[in-house]
Structures are given as C-alpha cells and as structure tokens.
Amino acid sequence: MAVTAEQVADAMYDLVKEYQGKKKLKAMDLTHMMVERYGAEGCDKKMCKAAIRSLIDSDRCVYTYFGGSYIELPHAEGAAGGG
Amino acid sequence: MSETNGKGSATPMLDELEKGEWPSFVTQIKEMAAEKEQCQQLLELLERSYREKIGHWKHGGIVGVHGYGGGVIGRYNDLPEEFPAIAHFHTLRVNMPSGWFYTSDVLRKICDIWDEHGSGLTNMHGSTGDIILLGTTTDELEPTFKALTENDFDLGGSGSDVRTPSACVGPARCEWACYDTLDLCNDLTQTFQDELHRPAFPYKFKFKCSGCPNDCVASIARSDMSIIGTWRDDIRIDQDAVREYAENGVNIERDICGNCPTKCMEWDGHDLEIDNGNCVKCMHCINAMPKALRPGVDTGATILLGAKAPIVQGAQLSSVIVPFMKLEPPYDEIKDLAERIWDFWSENGKNRERVGEIMQRVGMGNFLEAIGVDPIPEMIAYPRENPYVFYEEYYEEEDEEAEQEEEEGAAVP
Amino acid sequence: MDTQRRTDIGPPDFRRFLPPIIKENYGKWKYHEILKPGVMVHVAESGDKLFTVRAGSPRLLGTKRIRKYAELADKYCGGHLRFTSRHNVEFLLTDEKNIDPIIADLAELGHPVGGIGPAISSIVHTQGWVHCHSAATDASGVVKAVMDDLHEYFDGTTKIPGKLRIALACCLNMCGAVHCSDISILGVHRRPPRVQQGLAKVCEIPNVIAACPTAAIRPASVEGTPSVEIDESLCMFCANCFSVCPALPMADALNDGVSLWVGGKVSNARHEPMFSKLAVPFIENDPPRWTEVVQNVRKIVEVWVDGARPHERMGEFIERIGWPKFFKLTGIEFQKEHIDDYRYAGLTFHRSAWVRH
Numbered sequence: 001m002a003v004t005a006e007q008v009a010d011a012m013y014d015l016v017k018e019y020q021g022k023k024k025l026k027a028m029d030l031t032h033m034m035v036e037r038y039g040a041e042g043c044d045k046k047m048c049k050a051a052i053r054s055l056i057d058s059d060r061c062v063y064t065y066f067g068g069s070y071i072e073l074p075h076a077e078g079a080a081g082g083g
Numbered sequence: 084m085s086e087t088n089g090k091g092s093a094t095p096m097l098d099e100l101e102k103g104e105w106p107s108f109v110t111q112i113k114e115m116a117a118e119k120e121q122c123q124q125l126l127e128l129l130e131r132s133y134r135e136k137i138g139h140w141k142h143g144g145i146v147g148v149h150g151y152g153g154g155v156i157g158r159y160n161d162l163p164e165e166f167p168a169i170a171h172f173h174t175l176r177v178n179m180p181s182g183w184f185y186t187s188d189v190l191r192k193i194c195d196i197w198d199e200h201g202s203g204l205t206n207m208h209g210s211t212g213d214i215i216l217l218g219t220t221t222d223e224l225e226p227t228f229k230a231l232t233e234n235d236f237d238l239g240g241s242g243s244d245v246r247t248p249s250a251c252v253g254p255a256r257c258e259w260a261c262y263d264t265l266d267l268c269n270d271l272t273q274t275f276q277d278e279l280h281r282p283a284f285p286y287k288f289k290f291k292c293s294g295c296p297n298d299c300v301a302s303i304a305r306s307d308m309s310i311i312g313t314w315r316d317d318i319r320i321d322q323d324a325v326r327e328y329a330e331n332g333v334n335i336e337r338d339i340c341g342n343c344p345t346k347c348m349e350w351d352g353h354d355l356e357i358d359n360g361n362c363v364k365c366m367h368c369i370n371a372m373p374k375a376l377r378p379g380v381d382t383g384a385t386i387l388l389g390a391k392a393p394i395v396q397g398a399q400l401s402s403v404i405v406p407f408m409k410l411e412p413p414y415d416e417i418k419d420l421a422e423r424i425w426d427f428w429s430e431n432g433k434n435r436e437r438v439g440e441i442m443q444r445v446g447m448g449n450f451l452e453a454i455g456v457d458p459i460p461e462m463i464a465y466p467r468e469n470p471y472v473f474y475e476e477y478y479e480e481e482d483e484e485a486e487q488e489e490e491e492g493a494a495v496p
Numbered sequence: 497m498d499t500q501r502r503t504d505i506g507p508p509d510f511r512r513f514l515p516p517i518i519k520e521n522y523g524k525w526k527y528h529e530i531l532k533p534g535v536m537v538h539v540a541e542s543g544d545k546l547f548t549v550r551a552g553s554p555r556l557l558g559t560k561r562i563r564k565y566a567e568l569a570d571k572y573c574g575g576h577l578r579f580t581s582r583h584n585v586e587f588l589l590t591d592e593k594n595i596d597p598i599i600a601d602l603a604e605l606g607h608p609v610g611g612i613g614p615a616i617s618s619i620v621h622t623q624g625w626v627h628c629h630s631a632a633t634d635a636s637g638v639v640k641a642v643m644d645d646l647h648e649y650f651d652g653t654t655k656i657p658g659k660l661r662i663a664l665a666c667c668l669n670m671c672g673a674v675h676c677s678d679i680s681i682l683g684v685h686r687r688p689p690r691v692q693q694g695l696a697k698v699c700e701i702p703n704v705i706a707a708c709p710t711a712a713i714r715p716a717s718v719e720g721t722p723s724v725e726i727d728e729s730l731c732m733f734c735a736n737c738f739s740v741c742p743a744l745p746m747a748d749a750l751n752d753g754v755s756l757w758v759g760g761k762v763s764n765a766r767h768e769p770m771f772s773k774l775a776v777p778f779i780e781n782d783p784p785r786w787t788e789v790v791q792n793v794r795k796i797v798e799v800w801v802d803g804a805r806p807h808e809r810m811g812e813f814i815e816r817i818g819w820p821k822f823f824k825l826t827g828i829e830f831q832k833e834h835i836d837d838y839r840y841a842g843l844t845f846h847r848s849a850w851v852r853h
Contacts, residue, residue: 023700026243027283028429053281056150063152065144066699067707067739068435069242069282078698079141079159079742080171080221096784100637103644106606108556108626108636115558122558125626132625132634133783136749142629142742150503158627174627178507183579186513187566190577194559194566203559207579210622210671217556217627232502251581254523255514256538256546256588263523265510276504296764300581303769304676304762311764338806342766367765371807374527392670395709395736397839400676400769435707435740 003038008051011037013060016071024070027052094130115203120168121218122202128166146173146221148228152282154238155224171220172202175227176213176239178272181250181265183208192234200227211289212249212300213239237276244282245275250292251299259369260294261312261382262410268292270414284425285432285441295378296366302390302401307438308421309387309401310410316379317359318368324375325355339368383409386417388424389439399439406461423454446473515576517546517590533652534609535595547589549598551607552618552643552650555583556626556636564605572598582618582661584611610651614658614807616797617650619643621664622671624683629742630735631666632683632752633781639664641785642681642793649797657804660797661761668734676760678800678810679793680772687751688712688731689744696722699741707740732838754779754789758796758822759811770811773819775826777833792828799825818852 012030019025031048052071055061062074092098097109109126116122128139143157156174163170177193193214197203201219209215214236219227228238239247248271251257253264271290272279278288291302294312302309329335335350347361348368355375357368369376386408387401408416424438427450432441442450451458460466478486514522521540528538531547538546565585569577572594578586585607587598599609611617619642622628624635642662648654663674666683674680695704704724705713712730716723724744735746756779760772775796779788796810803825804813814822823830836844 024703026285026434027281028285028432031283031429049277049281049283052283053150056152056281059149062145063147063242063282065152065157065242065282066142066741067736068286069152069244075145077143077145077157077159079143079157097637099784100640103640104608104647105640105643106552106554106608107640108554109640110606111554111556111558111561114560129625129634133637136752136781136783137747138625138628138631140625140627140629140631149501158629172627180507180513181510183581184510184513185577185579187569187575187577189508189513190562190566190569194562198559205557205559205562206555206623207553207557207562207583207585208555210620210673212581229501232505235505235508237503237505237507249581252578254525255510255518256525256548258525258527258538260523269507269510273506276506280504298762298764298769301673301676301762303764304760305673342807344766344768363764365764365766367807370765374529377527392665392673392675393668394670394734394739395707397709398670398675398771400771433706434703435736 003043003047005047005050005054008034008038008043008047009054009060012048012051012071013055016055016061016073020073024064024066024072026068026070030071094126096133097126097130112204119203121172122204124166124168125172125202125204125218128160128162128169131162140172143171143173146171146224148224148238151238151280153241153244153280156241158218169218172218173221173224174218175201175216175224175231176209176211176241176247177216177231178237178239178247179208179212179214179249181268181272182252182255183212184255189234193236196227196230196234200230211239211246213247238280240279240287242282243284243286244280244288245278245284246287246289247279248272248290248292249300251294253292253294257294258373259297259312259366259378261314261378262294262310262384264292264294264310264312266412267310267410267414267417270412271418274418278425284429286435286437288425288438290421296364296385297370303387304390304400305392306390306401307388308424309390310384310417311387312378312382313364313385313407314379314382315407316381318357318362318379319377320355320357321375322354325350325372326353328372328375333372339371342367342371383407386420389437389442391437391439395435396440396443399443401439403462404456406459420454420456427453513576515574515588515590517544518588520544521546530613531595533615534599534612536612537592545590545592547592547595548612549587549589549595549602549609550580550584550611551587551602551609552611553583553585553607554636554640555618555621561605568598568601571601580618582611582620584618608647608651610647614656615650615652616646616656616660616662619662619664619681620672620674620677622666624666628666630669630738630746632685632747633666633754634783635664635666635683637784638681638754638786638789641787641790645790645794646797649801654801656801658807658809659763660800660810662793669739673762674757675771676762676769677772678758678760679775679796680757680760681789681793682755682757683752684755684778685733685735685746685748685752686778687746687748688726688728688733689735689737689746691718691724691726692743692745693718694721695724695741695743698743704737704741704744707737709734709736713737749781753781754786756789756792756796759809759814761809761811763809766807767809767812767815772811774834775822776828777831792826795826795828821852 206215250264250268291306716725757772
C-alpha cells in the first residue's frame with residue numbers, strides 16, 4: 001500500500017488524539033504502529049520521521065518531556081498552575 | 084514573605100555563603116539582583132528553601148522552541164503568587180563550541196542576548212557541557228532562540244535524543260590527543276542535528292570524546308558511546324629526558340615501574356625499557372614524565388558502550404565494543420556503528436531504557452549479533468563463570484542420522 | 497510564517513575561537529610542565545610556548561562576571577579563553593610576563609588559581625534548590641561550604657599525593673558524574689513517594705507502575721478513582737516514579753539529606769576506572785554550611801593525604817590498605833547500609849580469608 005508522508009502524518013495525528021490522556025506515545029511508538037499498519041515497504045522509518053516533523057512543524061502536535069520524550073496534542077502545562 | 088522587618092537582610096542564611104575563600108554563587112546572584120527582579124526573587128525563594136530544607140521548583144514538560152523537542156527545561160515555582168517574577172523560570176541549553184573555546188566578543192554577545200531576554204544568570208557550563216542560560220519566561224523562549232541562531236548558536240539536547248556531545252581540549256592544547264576530539268565532536272554534533280533536536284529514541288544518548296585514556300571528559304562513566312583515544316605502536320621514549328627526571332629526584336623504579344599495571348617496564352638506572360606488546364596504554368608513565376614519554380604515532384580510539392548513572396536499572400561503566408578504530412574525517416565507521424546501535428535500540432528498547440541497559444537485558448552476545456559486530460575477548464574482563472548458557476538450537480536424533488549419512492556420503496564420493 | 501527562522505545550525509565551529517598560537521600548533525604539542533599551582537606551559541614542536549592559568553569558579557555565573565572574564569581575556573590573552581569540564585575558567589597566555597598580573601587580577605575578583613596536577617579541582621555539581629525539581633539537597637551551597645574548607649588543596653598551599661576529584665549530585669539522577677569520583681556527595685531521599693489526589697489525571701498508571709525497578713507500585717482504587725499504591729518495604733528511594741509522574745513527590749524536609757561515596761575514578765592510569773563506594777550513608781541537610789558534610793569530607797581527605805603514596809588515587813589507596821582500615825582511620829561508623837542488598841550484592845562481599853589483624 002503506497003502512502004504519502006502526509007497521509008502517515010494524518011494517521012499518526014488520529015492515534016495521538018485517540019490515546020491522549022490514556023497513553024503517552026513516543027516517536028518510536030508511532031513509527032512502530034505505522035510500519036505495522038502500512039508495511040515496511042509502503043512506509044519506512046524515513047517517511048515516519050518526515051511525518052512526525054510535519055506534525056510538529058504544523059503545530060498539530062508538540063513534544064513533551066516527563067522522564068522521557070513523547071508526542072502529544074498541544075495542551076496547557078500542568079505545572080504552570082492556573083494554566 | 085521576607086523576614087526583613089524593614090531592616091536587616093532578607094537572606095541571612097545565603098549571606099553566610101558569601102563568606103570564605105571560594106567564589107560565591109550567592110554573590111553572583113546578588114550582582115545580578117541589582118538590575119533583575121527575577122534574581123532578587125530567586126535569592127528570596129532560595130533562602131526559603133534553606134530555611135525549610137526543601138526545593139520549590141516544579142518540572143515543566145511542554146515548553147520549548149517551535150519544532151524542537153529538546154534544549155529547553157521547563158521550570159515553575161510552587162509559590163507563584165509570592166514569587167511572580169520567577170513563576171516561569173525556564174532553562175535553555177545552548178550547544179557550546181567544542182572544547183569550550185571562546186573569544187571575549189562572542190562571550191559578550193551571549194551576555195547581551197541573555198541580559199535582554201532572561202535572568203542574566205548562567206552556568207558555565209552544565210554537566211553535559213552546554214552553556215546553561217538559567218531562567219526566563221515562556222514568552223522569551225522564541226526571541227532568545229532567534230537571537231542565538233542569528234549569532235550562529237543553537238540549542239543543545241534534552242529528552243530522549245542525542246545529547247550535546249562533548250570533548251576534551253584535544254589537539255588544541257594537549258600533546259596526548261590520539262585523535263582530533265574537537266573535530267569529531269563538532270562533526271558528530273553537526274551530522275546528528277536532527278537526532279539532537281527531535282527526540283526519537285527510547286531515552287537519552289550521549290557521545291563523549293576523550294583524546295587519551297586519562298579521559299578528561301569522564302566518557303567511560305557518563306556516555307553511552309565513549310570514544311577514548313589510544314595507540315597501537317610503541318610509546319615514544321627520550322632516554323636522556325628519562326635520566327633527567329631520575330636526576331631530578333623521580334624514583335623511577337618505585338613510582339613509574341612500580342605503578343605500571345602490567346609491569347611491562349624496567350629501569351636499569353640508565354635506560355627505561357618497555358615491553359610495548361604488554362602495555363595496556365594506561366597513561367601513568369606518560370603522565371608522570373611528560374617530557375620523556377609520549378603516546379605512539381599509530382593512533383585512534385577505543386570505542387566503549389553503555390555508561391550511565393543509576394536511573395533506572397543501576398549505574399554502569401562503558402565496556403569495549405571496538406578495541407581500536409582509526410578516526411579520520413568523514414568518520415563514517417563510527418557514525419555507521421552509532422546508527423546500527425540506534426536502529427536496534429529504537430526497535431527493541433523500552434521507554435527510559437539506555438543502551439547499556441538493553442545490552443544487559445537482551446544479552447551482550449545477542450546485542451552484538453543485532454548490530455553486526457563479532458564477539459572478541461577484548462570485550463570482557465573474563466569469560467562467564469556460570470554454566471547457565473542460553474543455546475539457541477539443538478539437534479533431534481534424526482538430525483544426527485542425517486548428518487552422519489551426509490558425512491558417510493562425503494567420505495565415499 | 498517567519499521565513500528568517502534558522503534551525504539545526506549546531507554550535508559555531510570551534511576553530512573560530514582558537515587563538516593564533518593554537519591554530520599554528522594544533523596537534524603539534526610536544527610536552528607540558530606545571531610551573532606552579534594552577535599554571536602550566538605547553539611547549540610545541542615549533543618551540544612556541546602557551547601558558548595556561550586556571551581559576552576556580554562558582555559555576556553559577558552572572559553575565560556581569562562573564563564580562564569581567566572577557567575583559568581579562570582582552571587585557572592579557574588577545575581576547576581568548578576557555579572553560580574546562582570541571583567548571584574552571586582558563587586564560588591562555590603567550591607572554592610569560594602576564595602570568596602574575598592576571599593571577600593578581602583574578603584574586604581581586606575573588607577567583608583562586610589552582611586545580612592543576614596533584615590538587616583538588618573544582619567540584620562538578622548540579623542545580624540543587626537553585627533550579628531543580630527533584631533535588632534532595634542544595635548543590636551550590638554544599639559545594640561552596642566544602643571548597644571554602646578545602647581551598648588549601650586547590651591553590652597548592654598544601655601539597656597532596658595525587659589528583660582528588662570531588663563531585664556533587666543533588667539526587668540519584670546524577671546530572672554530575674558522581675558515581676566515579678574520589679569523593680562524591682550525593683543527595684538522597686528517604687521517604688517513599690506520597691500519592692497525590694487525582695494522580696490519574698496527570699499520569700498514566702501503567703507508565704508509573706513500569707517505572708519502578710523493584711515493582712513496588714501497584715494499581716489501586718482511591719475513593720473510587722484509579723490510582724496507585726506503594727509497597728513501602730520495596731522502595732529504595734530512587735525517585736524514578738517521580739521523574740515520570742509529578743503526582744508522586746519524594747522531597748521531604750525531615751528525611752532528605754546527603755550521602756558520601758569514595759574511591760571512584762574515570763582515568764585509566766595505573767588502575768582501571770572504578771565506581772565510588774558508600775562511605776557515609778546519611779547526613780542531615782544542614783544549611784547554610786552543612787557542617788557535618790564538610791567535616792566528614794575533610795576527614796576523608798586528610799586520611800588520604802597522610803597515607804597515600806605518590807600518584808595514588810583515593811580508590812587505589814583504600815584498595816591497598818583495605819576497607820576495615822579506611823573505616824578505622826576515618827572514624828566513620830560501619831553500618832548495615834554499607835552492605836549492598838540490591839542486585840548481585842554478593843559480588844561485593846569479602847570472598848576470601850584475607851584479613852588484616
């Protein structure tokens with residue numbers, strides 16, 4: 001199945017949205033899930049990397065850090081207090 | 084909040100730390116407090132920590148500059164109403180030039196940027212080696228970043244990414260540098276900018292470049308990939324200079340030969356003889372008599388893997404993966420090795436698992452197979468002592484018969 | 497958006513900042529000598545000489561002080577300077593006559609010169625209460641108190657047998673390389689994490705459970721909402737759970753403090769690199785001067801200064817005299833906490849009949 005990086009980014013975004021608040025996903029989790037879905041030939045690591053970059057650069061997702069780095073939907077910082 | 088009662092100091096405990104011989108960090112904060120309300124409030128918050136014996140900072144996990152997943156450490160205090168000027172007090176990690184060399188002009192430029200956009204407080208440098216710009220608000224992060232990049236500086240790593248690589252002073256000012264630590268450090272940093280700014284690993288990955296086995300950047304204790312300079316040929320000796328050390332009171336027999344870990348040297352009162360085939364390149368004799376002894380000329384590095392502090396599964400020192408590697412631009416061999424390791428680790432690592440930990444979890448033998456490196460005795464202190472071996476295959480009786488037939492068949496063509 | 501935005505440029509090339517004498521002799525240094533405490537000369541194959549003056553610093557520096565360093569570099573070094581991996585600042589001189597004047601100027605600024613060769617160098621350390629969310633003790637304050645006491649070994653007033661490297665980390669995360677130092681000062685927690693209300697809103701429970709190396713965290717329901725409970729008997733206070741979940745705070749004024757570790761090294765000289773080993777399990781936080789920490793560090797340093805052979809590092813010295821004698825000489829009480837009880841603890845037991853009487 002041939003997919004484009006933008007399609008992968010959209011699929012990743014849906015996953016992040018689905019898991020938000022339930023499980024924090026790492027870049028490598030998203031990559032594994034995409035390779036599983038589309039097969040390693042249709043969607044390699046390079047494409048996943050491009051997709052993640054597009055998600056972040058377009059502000060659809062942000063990197064977060066809590067003892068490890070994750071990719072999440074943008075949200076208010078808990079520690080900031082009062083949001 | 085402060086206990087000044089109109090007179091006296093608001094920070095009596097910290098004032099105590101302005102006394103004494105060693106330069107005081109309190110004096111540094113006070114110097115800046117004259118102009119920066121942030122620094123005054125930091126002093127008072129710190130005084131409160133000293134009184135209460137507890138910290139008042141909270142971790143922020145979201146703030147950063149656009150597009151990057153590292154380089155900014157979010158900090159908020161837990162008493163924002165009392166200390167509003169430092170309610171947000173984030174840190175920027177700025178990637179230092181290799182070897183921490185500066186000109187006065189570039190230092191002043193960094194100071195200008197930080198006076199304009201932040202607290203004016205820094206660490207020169209943080210533990211990993213970055214220039215640490217200590218304390219600013221969320222709104223100032225992008226403007227600081229813009230000013231830094233306009234002056235050719237960029238952020239360093241944080242989070243699950245390649246951390247800012249660091250190097251000892253190397254060939255810039257050390258006769259023992261067995262490869263160009265500064266150039267390699269700079270090259271790795273530039274090559275892996277994406278891996279440094281966009282966290283994609285299970286956890287952090289550190290490179291540290293030491294030019295010789297003295298390991299001045301503590302790479303063997305602190306880096307996932309420790310690159311320690313060494314040589315394969317003979318130690319260079321100037322026998323006249325050895326005799327000069329002896330004449331000047333160095334006890335060569337006791338303090339040089341006696342400290343050699345492999346006892347590979349002998350001193351007959353006139354010449355120092357070294358059995359180079361048995362020298363492990365520990366550096367002791369060279370350190371002790373730098374005018375007389377020097378590393379050889381066939382130089383490169385030993386590559387070791389896996390050092391880390393205790394979190395999560397316990398502290399480790401790096402262990403040998405490549406006993407000797409030539410290190411010359413474009414450094415393809417070491418970059419290729421790093422990328423093979425990252426591939427396996429990213430595929431199989433657990434969240435917060437360092438390379439040193441996955442090596443232990445899957446077994447060093449399996450790890451070597453996965454990254455395509457052959458096992459060699461230089462990798463171990465000694466072979467296993469326990470007989471619980473995980474063999475992966477065994478034969479059934481039919482296999483043996485088939486094999487026998489094959490052998491018999493082979494015997495009678 | 498902003499078309500001018502530059503990213504992924506990396507640090508400026510270090511070659512831009514090297515002084516001419518280094519550019520000319522790059523990779524062609526022949527030998528060096530320590531001329532006096534904190535001052536060394538590197539001699540190149542060409543005969544060129546580069547003098548280095550190393551000064552201690554508090555690591556936490558305001559821009560005003562950095563500008564002073566820049567002024568000194570302009571005055572004496574053609575505008576060049578560098579920092580070391582242990583937070584020292586180094587001025588690079590080509591004219592030997594400038595050594596004493598720059599030392600005098602540094603003294604006026606309050607910066608001692610030293611830390612080269614057989615000496616105590618600056619203490620590598622972390623942020624502590626100044627800026628860290630997980631600190632079990634302060635960092636800069638303890639370092640200041642210890643160095644005020646030990647400066648005689650930094651500036652060469654008192655000669656010592658070899659190098660002595662001290663490091664401080666304000667918790668087990670160890671942002672400083674304390675686990676392989678001659679003496680390490682390590683902040684420790686001693687109270688299990690408190691489970692805060694509404695934990696599940698901030699943290700993912702499976703992630704929290706997986707974070708614990710001893711499986712002390714279990715899922716639990718608190719007042720009908722999902723949360724976790726801690727088996728306190730299994731907690732060894734690593735704070736890994738707090739790193740992944742801020743709703744499990746560990747810091748506690750009554751129970752946090754400092755431990756001291758000895759005998760680690762990273763250099764390969766003579767002896768292979770070694771981990772530091774536990775010397776003093778716990779000392780209460782005692783700001784502003786942490787008197788008991790300072791006293792214990794001094795005692796350990798003095799025992800080593802008196803007993804070590806030339807070049808011998810702390811770990812080599814203790815290995816030679818044996819741990820029982822180390823505890824006897826330092827007067828540190830040996831307790832059950834000194835005996836490892838984590839993984840492979842048995843490897844640290846004394847497995848021979850070699851005993852000194």
